[in-house]
Amino acid sequence: MKNSAENTKEPEYEAIASRLKELRKEKGYSNYEHIAFELGMSRSAYWRLESGVNFELKTLVKICKLLNITLEDFFKGIDVPTKKQL
Numbered sequence: 001m002k003n004s005a006e007n008t009k010e011p012e013y014e015a016i017a018s019r020l021k022e023l024r025k026e027k028g029y030s031n032y033e034h035i036a037f038e039l040g041m042s043r044s045a046y047w048r049l050e051s052g053v054n055f056e057l058k059t060l061v062k063i064c065k066l067l068n069i070t071l072e073d074f075f076k077g078i079d080v081p082t083k084k085q086l
Contacts, residue, residue: 009052015078017052
């Protein structure tokens with residue numbers, strides 16, 4: 001059974017997951033299994049990243065290095081809403 005944190009996906013996590021998939025394909029990794037292998041991750045672990053599950057920043061840095069992109073380039077187009085004024 002998945003814990004409640006995994007069941008509740010934030011819109012920002014979904015946007016990051018979509019960006020991972022987009023960049024993977026742009027860089028020639030047509031199959032997520034190939035990039036998982038290059039990263040030294042299991043296929044299921046990488047699939048979870050592209051499914052919007054929260055993950056560690058060090059994993060994102062590792063992916064950006066493999067894809068030869070900056071964190072700034074990665075986050076282009078991903079908006080994080082600010083807190084609503086009370």
